[in-house]
Amino acid sequence: MTILTELATLYDRLAEAGEAPRRGFSRERIGYELLIRSDGTPVALSPLARQDPKRPGRMMNVPAAVIRTAGIKPNIFWDKTAYALGVTAVEIDGQFSPGQGKRTLEEHAAFRAAHLALLEGAADPGLAALRAFLERWTPDRFAELDWDAEALDANIVFRWVDDPVGPAPLHERSAARALLEESSGEEAPCLVTGVSGPLARLHPVIKGVAAKNPPPGGGHRLVSFNIGSDKPIGASSSFGKIKGENAPVSEAAAFAYGTALNTLLDRGAAHRRRFQLGDATAVFWAEGPRAAAQSAEDMLFGAVDPQPETGEDALAKLRADLDNFAAGRRAPGASYGPETRVFVLGLAPNAARLSVRFWRPGTLGDFARHVLEFWEALRIEPAPWKGPPAAWSLLYETARVYKDPDTGKKKIDEKSIPPLLGGALMRAVLTGAPLPRTLLSAVVTRVRADGEINGRRAAICKAVVNGIQGEEVVPMSLKRDNADQAYRLGRLFALLEKVQRDALERDSDGQRKQRLATSIKDRYFAAASSTPARVFPIIIRTSIHHLSKIRKDISERIAGWNEREIEEIWSGLEPDLPRSLTLEAQGRFIAGYYHQSAWRAPKADAVFEGVEE
Amino acid sequence: MSFQLHIWGDHACFTRPEMKVERVSYDVITPSAARGIFEAIHWKPAIRWVIDRIHVLKPIRFETIRRNEVGSKISARTAQSAMNAGDLTGLHLVVDENRQQRATLALRDVSYLIEAHFEMTAEAGGDTPAKHSEMFRRRATTGQCFHRPCLGVREFPAWFELVKTPPPSTLLESDRDLGWMLYDIDYANRRAPLFFRARMEGGVIDLVRVRGEGLRA
Numbered sequence: 165m166t167i168l169t170e171l172a173t174l175y176d177r178l179a180e181a182g183e184a185p186r187r188g189f190s191r192e193r194i195g196y197e198l199l200i201r202s203d204g205t206p207v208a209l210s211p212l213a214r215q216d217p218k219r220p221g222r223m224m225n226v227p228a229a230v231i232r233t234a235g236i237k238p239n240i241f242w243d244k245t246a247y248a249l250g251v252t253a254v255e256i257d258g259q260f261s262p263g264q265g266k267r268t269l270e271e272h273a274a275f276r277a278a279h280l281a282l283l284e285g286a287a288d289p290g291l292a293a294l295r296a297f298l299e300r301w302t303p304d305r306f307a308e309l310d311w312d313a314e315a316l317d318a319n320i321v322f323r324w325v326d327d328p329v330g331p332a333p334l335h336e337r338s339a340a341r342a343l344l345e346e347s348s349g350e351e352a353p354c355l356v357t358g359v360s361g362p363l364a365r366l367h368p369v370i371k372g373v374a375a376k377n378p379p380p381g382g383g384h385r386l387v388s389f390n391i392g393s394d395k396p397i398g399a400s401s402s403f404g405k406i407k408g409e410n411a412p413v414s415e416a417a418a419f420a421y422g423t424a425l426n427t428l429l430d431r432g433a434a435h436r437r438r439f440q441l442g443d444a445t446a447v448f449w450a451e452g453p454r455a456a457a458q459s460a461e462d463m464l465f466g467a468v469d470p471q472p473e474t475g476e477d478a479l480a481k482l483r484a485d486l487d488n489f490a491a492g493r494r495a496p497g498a499s500y501g502p503e504t505r506v507f508v509l510g511l512a513p514n515a516a517r518l519s520v521r522f523w524r525p526g527t528l529g530d531f532a533r534h535v536l537e538f539w540e541a542l543r544i545e546p547a548p549w550k551g552p553p554a555a556w557s558l559l560y561e562t563a564r565v566y567k568d569p570d571t572g573k574k575k576i577d578e579k580s581i582p583p584l585l586g587g588a589l590m591r592a593v594l595t596g597a598p599l600p601r602t603l604l605s606a607v608v609t610r611v612r613a614d615g616e617i618n619g620r621r622a623a624i625c626k627a628v629v630n631g632i633q634g635e636e637v638v639p640m641s642l643k644r645d646n647a648d649q650a651y652r653l654g655r656l657f658a659l660l661e662k663v664q665r666d667a668l669e670r671d672s673d674g675q676r677k678q679r680l681a682t683s684i685k686d687r688y689f690a691a692a693s694s695t696p697a698r699v700f701p702i703i704i705r706t707s708i709h710h711l712s713k714i715r716k717d718i719s720e721r722i723a724g725w726n727e728r729e730i731e732e733i734w735s736g737l738e739p740d741l742p743r744s745l746t747l748e749a750q751g752r753f754i755a756g757y758y759h760q761s762a763w764r765a766p767k768a769d770a771v772f773e774g775v776e777e
Numbered sequence: 778m779s780f781q782l783h784i785w786g787d788h789a790c791f792t793r794p795e796m797k798v799e800r801v802s803y804d805v806i807t808p809s810a811a812r813g814i815f816e817a818i819h820w821k822p823a824i825r826w827v828i829d830r831i832h833v834l835k836p837i838r839f840e841t842i843r844r845n846e847v848g849s850k851i852s853a854r855t856a857q858s859a860m861n862a863g864d865l866t867g868l869h870l871v872v873d874e875n876r877q878q879r880a881t882l883a884l885r886d887v888s889y890l891i892e893a894h895f896e897m898t899a900e901a902g903g904d905t906p907a908k909h910s911e912m913f914r915r916r917a918t919t920g921q922c923f924h925r926p927c928l929g930v931r932e933f934p935a936w937f938e939l940v941k942t943p944p945p946s947t948l949l950e951s952d953r954d955l956g957w958m959l960y961d962i963d964y965a966n967r968r969a970p971l972f973f974r975a976r977m978e979g980g981v982i983d984l985v986r987v988r989g990e991g992l993r994a
Binding site: 166167168169353355356358386387388389403410411412413512514515517518519520521522523583584587588591595597 | 793794795796797798799801838839840841843877878879880882955956957962968970972974993
């Protein structure tokens with residue numbers, strides 16, 4: 165079904181579990197509560213206990229936050245001090261004290277007017293207390309009462325201290341809730357629920373999607389129409405409709421999907437359901453009763469982002485679980501089965517809106533099978549990963565690495581990762597489709613640029629090439645009789661590089677004495693992997709000199725071994741070297757190079773160890 | 778008169794109204810998009826195409842595309858005043874100044890078999906159904922069309938072939954609830970959109986039954 169429908173369905177489960185706020189409410193960070201008496205006298209402004217040691221205040225369900233852009237709009241029953249009390253933090257000599265900014269008084273006036281209008285004739289004693297308070301309050305009282313300056317600019321809620329029932333904020337009172345329930349707008353069928361109802365003109369703001377330039381409100385909308393929002397003129401509005409009328413979703417459904425998505429994206433949530441993939445932020449969830457869905461989600465998270473640090477046991481259990489689900493069996497002890505439905509949604513900001521990078525509904529069994537296939541495709545010897553690789557870690561192999569000018573440490577330039585690659589990669593992982601060719605081209609480009617060939621890059625080349633060809637063209641470990649020309653050329657190149665190093669870096673005892681400033685790899689790798697016929701004759705010619713130097717100065721045996729190896733690879737090559745290699749062939753070249761250069765002879769021949777870095 | 782048209786293409790985007798700025802496609806072709814393809818091959822005011830069944834022949838696969846698009850359109854009023862004045866001054870759109878980058882979640886590699894029939898309208902005059910039926914058959918067989926049919930948006934052309942027996946299906950999951958889907962725009966009634974609950978059963982969306990159950994306006 166559709167993204168919004170599934171999210172709206174998820175909301176019901178979250179709301180039931182108390183993980184998401186009720187309709188008309190949103191979860192906000194509240195710093196202080198203001199205690200007031202029945203006659204409106206303020207008693208104290210007391211801080212709310214911290215839940216998170218790093219951040220002040222507490223997350224609380226409050227009447228839904230209004231959408232503020234440029235104008236002045238107060239929240240109901242809560243707000244920051246500028247609105248609620250008419251004071252904001254003003255810095256004088258490094259000290260913050262209560263004062264007024266440019267618009268503070270207007271903001272407070274708006275807050276007061278909105279509440280006085282709403283609470284007019286309110287019979288509830290708690291609400292009457294708030295009305296009395298707002299009628300008498302003046303902003304300079306904040307300083308007179310000598311309240312904590314720390315509270316300035318924090319969000320505050322109100323509490324009526326004479327409440328016989330117990331301490332609860334005013335907006336929790338049933339009288340307050342009755343006041344908040346109102347509906348407006350045109351009625352039309354909702355595309356999420358199918359039920360006619362008032363349409364949401366503005367859709368909820370989604371927070372928590374990583375963005376380079378977060379917008380002022382701290383979030384983006386999944387659905388919005390910025391051009392022609394007031395007049396039907398933009399390219400995105402049709403048939404004379406404005407704003408949300410273009411996307412008929414009822415207020416209830418818009419609230420439900422927005423809240424569900426915000427809950428999934430919440431970084432502070434105890435339960436992790438989000439991960440970052442390049443510039444896309446992905447969330448996933450499972451369907452079903454709460455406990456079962458949660459443990460399914462935990463397992464999913466482990467599979468997408470395996471942590472080698474958590475230890476062999478946890479990884480082995482994860483693998484066993486995945487094996488079971490992939491085979492259509494219920495894992496021992498699991499409260500959910502392979503038929504459990506799971507959803508993965510990847511979002512990335514595009515200007516002020518969110519765009520959907522990938523959307524994948526499926527079952528746990530399918531998912532497990534695809535993840536295992538992905539792990540299998542990336543296996544290479546010698547293994548560059550301790551445990552199975554996380555999908556996002558592949559993206560780092562396509563990123564530029566630079567030296568941080570301040571610390572001198574190597575850093576990864578995440579911006580250089582091609583933006584659409586994350587989505588394409590994740591889709592391949594979750595659907596079991598071949599890994600995207602763009603991943604190969606990004607890795608090959610990176611290898612040509614920085615000349616680094618490590619196991620991770622070789623593994624990616626192997627996985628993509630085999631995936632595209634649909635058969636195992638690139639073997640898992642060095643395969644001497646593999647007839648593929650590009651693979652052989654890659655091996656040959658690695659060997660020629662070793663010969664050069666043996667000749668020029670060792671002294672007569674066979675010990676390393678120096679390091680070459682520029683090896684043939686630095687000079688010729690890019691050209692050799694793309695146009696072999698042009699480059700190999702040159703480097704073969706120089707290798708003859710290197711071999712005779714080894715024979716003369718270092719060791720007859722090493723020279724002989726190298727010669728035999730070169731001959732063996734050479735004999736499997738066709739007489740005419742290829743003029744150019746395709747992208748896939750370059751991938752095979754890289755894999756061949758890695759296999760040959762990382763090859764270690766069995767212990768008995770320890771003298772002839774492979775190439776050293 | 779009923780026809781079976783096999784249509785396919787490399788990409789398709791049947792934009793969901795609930796997410797149409799950063800476009801997200803419906804899972805399958807909508808009835809109105811299918812109607813547009815039949816109309817591209819043959820249409821006259823005398824007839825009205827009605828889509829009966831949509832057979833989904835290939836697995837539903839999505840792909841993301843990001844590209845530069847134009848952010849506004851020329852308003853009808855500007856065009857109207859240019860017509861009245863008989864002067865084109867001011868009637869233009871500078872593409873470079875109206876750039877927006879948008880994302881599309883499009884469908885990849887689609888193939889459908891559409892069953893449809895046409896009805897005669899009040900405009901028919903002396904036309905007979907046989908006349909239009911033969912015209913459609915001849916045009917569809919020889920690949921003629923009034924304008925190039927497309928799969929949701931003009932950038933994704935549709936290929937078509939009139940068939941007697943349905944081509945083989947490679948669909949993996951044949952039953953699926955596709956949620957609320959646009960049926961068509963009711964042009965007679967203030968251009969109100971009509972919606973239906975799309976259910977794929979055995980790879981087929983049965984619109985005859987949907988119309989029997991009633992549409993949501």
